[in-house]
Amino acid sequence: MRLDHNIDVGLFREQGFVILPDILDDDELATLCDACDALLSEPPDDDNGGKGHNIGRGHSRRFFRHRHMDFDGLRDFVLGAEMKHLVSNFLPDGVILFNEQFVVKAANTGASFGWHQDGGYIPFDHDPYVTVWIALDDTTVENGAVFLLPRSPDDTATPVKHWWNEDGKEYVGYDGPDPGIPAEVSAGSIVIFSSLTLHRSSPNVTDRQRRGYVVQYAGAPIIDPSSGEVRGMATSL
Numbered sequence: 001m002r003l004d005h006n007i008d009v010g011l012f013r014e015q016g017f018v019i020l021p022d023i024l025d026d027d028e029l030a031t032l033c034d035a036c037d038a039l040l041s042e043p044p045d046d047d048n049g050g051k052g053h054n055i056g057r058g059h060s061r062r063f064f065r066h067r068h069m070d071f072d073g074l075r076d077f078v079l080g081a082e083m084k085h086l087v088s089n090f091l092p093d094g095v096i097l098f099n100e101q102f103v104v105k106a107a108n109t110g111a112s113f114g115w116h117q118d119g120g121y122i123p124f125d126h127d128p129y130v131t132v133w134i135a136l137d138d139t140t141v142e143n144g145a146v147f148l149l150p151r152s153p154d155d156t157a158t159p160v161k162h163w164w165n166e167d168g169k170e171y172v173g174y175d176g177p178d179p180g181i182p183a184e185v186s187a188g189s190i191v192i193f194s195s196l197t198l199h200r201s202s203p204n205v206t207d208r209q210r211r212g213y214v215v216q217y218a219g220a221p222i223i224d225p226s227s228g229e230v231r232g233m234a235t236s237l
């Protein structure tokens with residue numbers, strides 16, 4: 001990882017996201033792509049065996065969740081010192097791996113993903129965390145770029161109310177007119193955003209699939225207060 005990158009934490013606090021172009025080195029990108037391609041040989045499993053949110057849409061929008069322990073290189077990347085160094089800029093009091101998933105949109109028929117805050121998927125109060133969204137392919141508006149609504153994560157402590165959209169198979173937290181800012185980035189770039197940042201992604205209408213990798217880190221384990229159970233993962237870096 002190119003750690004000499006200028007990490008503008010002030011901008012993150014102002015608008016809820018920062019873009020780090022071409023921050024992965026070639027080996028890291030190859031490790032992530034190889035793991036994703038190996039997973040793509042599996043049949044679609046929309047709700048990850050009952051453990052996911054049932055937001056998969058067959059081949060058109062696939063999620064491969066919690067698979068970093070299946071690939072040594074992927075595990076080392078997700079839990080490694082360089083990632084810790086990067087994420088510590090945003091979570092200075094500790095870095096815990098909370099969730100990770102590949103998100104693949106098929107060629108031609110790749111489904112969009114509706115406006116949401118990642119924290120909107122958690123049905124209880126929790127501290128905001130950060131999402132590291134990694135482009136495994138060059139990403140454009142046409143093939144499924146992530147769009148973000150600039151807003152300071154310090155303006156609000158909790159996610160807005162989300163509602164379930166049965167057609168889209170997703171929670172939605174915004175249906176207003178603002179199209180957001182598209183993060184059109186090259187493969188190996190990272191978009192870091194807050195769990196309070198509203199984002200969506202466009203459909204893939206190109207003839208090539210679009211692969212992304214979402215890794216989420218929290219400052220401390222996220223605990224469900226009603227059961228005392230850890231939500232997602234709680235692996236310390």
Ligand SMILES: O=C(O)CCC(=O)C(=O)O
Nearest residue numbers: 103113118144201212214
């Ligand atoms: O990769 C995408 O298309 C968006 C993924 C996303 O928004 C998420 O996993 O929260």
